[in-house]
Amino acid sequence: MINALGPQEWTAIWLSLQVALVATVAALPVAIWIAYVLARKSFTGRQLLNGVVHLPLVLPPVVTGYLLLVVFGQEGPLGGFLKDVFGISFAFRWTGAALAAAIMAFPLMVRAIRLGFEAVDPGLEDAAATLGASRWRIWRTVTLPLVVPGILAGAILGFAKALGEFGATITFVAAIPGQTQTIPTAIYGLLQVPGSEPAVLGLVTVSVILAMGALLVSEWLARRMAKRLGGK
Amino acid sequence: MISVDIKKRLGDFLLDVQFDAPMGVTAIFGRSGSGKTSVVNAVAGLLQPDAGRIAVGQSLLLDSAKRTHLPPQQRRIGYVFQDARLFPHLTVMRNLSYGGNHDAARVIDVLGLGQLLDRMPAGLSGGERQRVALGRALMCDPQLLLMDEPLAALDAPRKAEILPFLERLRDDVKIPILYVSHDVSEVARLATTLVVLEGGRVTASGPVGQVLSQPETVPLVGVRAAGAVIETTVAGRLLDDGLTELAFSGGRLVLPGILGVLGQAVRIRIPAQDVILAKHAPSDLSALNILPVTITRIEQGRGPGVAVGLQTGDDHLLARVTRRSAQRMELAVGQKIYAIIKATAVGPEDISS
Numbered sequence: 001m002i003n004a005l006g007p008q009e010w011t012a013i014w015l016s017l018q019v020a021l022v023a024t025v026a027a028l029p030v031a032i033w034i035a036y037v038l039a040r041k042s043f044t045g046r047q048l049l050n051g052v053v054h055l056p057l058v059l060p061p062v063v064t065g066y067l068l069l070v071v072f073g074q075e076g077p078l079g080g081f082l083k084d085v086f087g088i089s090f091a092f093r094w095t096g097a098a099l100a101a102a103i104m105a106f107p108l109m110v111r112a113i114r115l116g117f118e119a120v121d122p123g124l125e126d127a128a129a130t131l132g133a134s135r136w137r138i139w140r141t142v143t144l145p146l147v148v149p150g151i152l153a154g155a156i157l158g159f160a161k162a163l164g165e166f167g168a169t170i171t172f173v174a175a176i177p178g179q180t181q182t183i184p185t186a187i188y189g190l191l192q193v194p195g196s197e198p199a200v201l202g203l204v205t206v207s208v209i210l211a212m213g214a215l216l217v218s219e220w221l222a223r224r225m226a227k228r229l230g231g232k
Numbered sequence: 233m234i235s236v237d238i239k240k241r242l243g244d245f246l247l248d249v250q251f252d253a254p255m256g257v258t259a260i261f262g263r264s265g266s267g268k269t270s271v272v273n274a275v276a277g278l279l280q281p282d283a284g285r286i287a288v289g290q291s292l293l294l295d296s297a298k299r300t301h302l303p304p305q306q307r308r309i310g311y312v313f314q315d316a317r318l319f320p321h322l323t324v325m326r327n328l329s330y331g332g333n334h335d336a337a338r339v340i341d342v343l344g345l346g347q348l349l350d351r352m353p354a355g356l357s358g359g360e361r362q363r364v365a366l367g368r369a370l371m372c373d374p375q376l377l378l379m380d381e382p383l384a385a386l387d388a389p390r391k392a393e394i395l396p397f398l399e400r401l402r403d404d405v406k407i408p409i410l411y412v413s414h415d416v417s418e419v420a421r422l423a424t425t426l427v428v429l430e431g432g433r434v435t436a437s438g439p440v441g442q443v444l445s446q447p448e449t450v451p452l453v454g455v456r457a458a459g460a461v462i463e464t465t466v467a468g469r470l471l472d473d474g475l476t477e478l479a480f481s482g483g484r485l486v487l488p489g490i491l492g493v494l495g496q497a498v499r500i501r502i503p504a505q506d507v508i509l510a511k512h513a514p515s516d517l518s519a520l521n522i523l524p525v526t527i528t529r530i531e532q533g534r535g536p537g538v539a540v541g542l543q544t545g546d547d548h549l550l551a552r553v554t555r556r557s558a559q560r561m562e563l564a565v566g567q568k569i570y571a572i573i574k575a576t577a578v579g580p581e582d583i584s585s
Contacts, residue, residue: 012372130278134305146320
């Protein structure tokens with residue numbers, strides 16, 4: 001099955017991995033910060049922030065993709081600014097695919113990491129404060145290590161989501177081979193061409209392997225963490 | 233010397249607490265919901281009072297008039313929580329040294345932690361956890377130690393395992409301790425000063441022996457908990473009978489068990505309900521301890537009981553009798569009568585050395 005993959009399919013696979021990895025790594029710090037704010041802080045507008053974060057989860061992906069096009073396109077307010085000031089362009093480039101994947105994966109990452117924060121006993125942070133630890137040291141030595149399982153779960157979930165993102169990606173950056181064509185858009189494109197079932201099957205196989213791999217790695221990491229905290 | 237004067241509104245509950253605590257162990261005693269933990273949290277800086285002043289010795293931790301409110305990090309206060317709160321991802325050694333390494337070797341030795349250093353907290357027993365938490369608090373070189381019911385989550389054998397450590401701490405480490413408890417035998421054993429909280433207010437405070445032997449204290453601490461605490465010294469050991477003779481200002485008491493070496497100080501608690509009163513010196517009685525006493529106070533309780541304050545020498549005892557017998561015996565303040573204390577009445581949990 002894997003033999004049926006041509007150079008174009010392999011390009012799509014590597015591009016998918018690159019897009020998903022960049023999307024996850026770039027979104028993770030922001031997701032951790034937003035999850036922390038949502039789990040621990042009370043402020044006016046908290047529900048609004050929560051709603052905005054979850055919007056990509058409930059909006060039709062095509063709508064999200066269109067909004068990205070409007071905002072981050074060449075003529076868009078942010079897109080134009082970023083291109084003029086930093087020389088970063090999103091439209092019809094792999095960076096755009098990464099942006100779309102990151103936006104779509106973001107709510108899932110925040111949800112998982114927020115659960116992680118909510119599972120950390122604030123009493124432990126109080127205890128660290130009475131022992132003289134600064135807020136930064138408490139965050140670094142108590143909160144963050146205890147929330148690592150949640151962060152890992154969020155990252156893996158986000159990576160899997162980013163790998164499979166379709167609607168927003170194809171709307172925002174289309175499916176240009178070698179530029180923006182990821183595994184899902186490649187499969188969709190191949191399905192339009194008669195006689196390409198072997199290549200489709202190859203890509204599907206790779207998808208399943210990647211997804212299973214991500215799940216197994218996350219399970220293994222979670223078990224390792226549980227074992228460490230379980231003290232055995 | 234610790235001085236606390238704080239006000240804090242927590243929903244419908246108003247905390248309004250003032251007390252001064254000298255060196256030694258000050259017990260904050262009260263039912264659950266009386267505001268004990270809020271008081272120690274305010275001292276630790278984890279709860280910000282609406283108004284007030286908290287000072288430990290020369291250092292001012294909180295003064296709402298001067299807008300001083302030190303964060304917990306700068307208070308140098310060791311806090312032993314009821315649930316230990318060890319960091320689950322760190323070994324015992326790294327938990328211990330989290331706040332500092334003050335006197336590490338001695339703390340580890342005194343608390344018997346040497347065997348545990350490489351273990352993770354999840355693998356420790358409840359008693360071991362509290363010992364580690366205590367060691368961790370001590371190693372940050374605190375100017376004050378707060379202990380919020382450190383034994384409440386432990387069963388009797390584990391308690392018995394920790395209490396000697398706490399006593400050694402009280403006698404060896406010269407830092408004041410605020411000790412929250414709702415267990416009167418713990419308080420009687422450890423504390424020098426007692427602050428009784430009820431509904432967010434201080435209803436009694438002073439030296440432990442004095443507060444616990446006041447008849448007014450009975451409704452505050454409960455009928456079973458009320459009773460005098462007396463400092464005695466071992467005056468004789470009746471090895472054949474397995475008894476110890478203890479001397480105090482009011483005379484001598486004989487208690488079962490060998491409680492120490494000659495001359496050793498022993499603190500005992502005599503529950504009010506285990507003291508019997510008689511108008512004349514009884515004879516042919518199986519009880520070994522008969523003390524001549526003077527009635528100092530008679531306090532009517534809400535129920536059928538009457539609390540009778542007694543003086544013998546410089547010490548105070550407390551007896552609880554029914555109102556009916558108080559009337560029949562025509563008890564009155566100033567009267568000289570006899571208190572009969574069954575020697576077995578003072579249980580081993582009430583004796584400290």
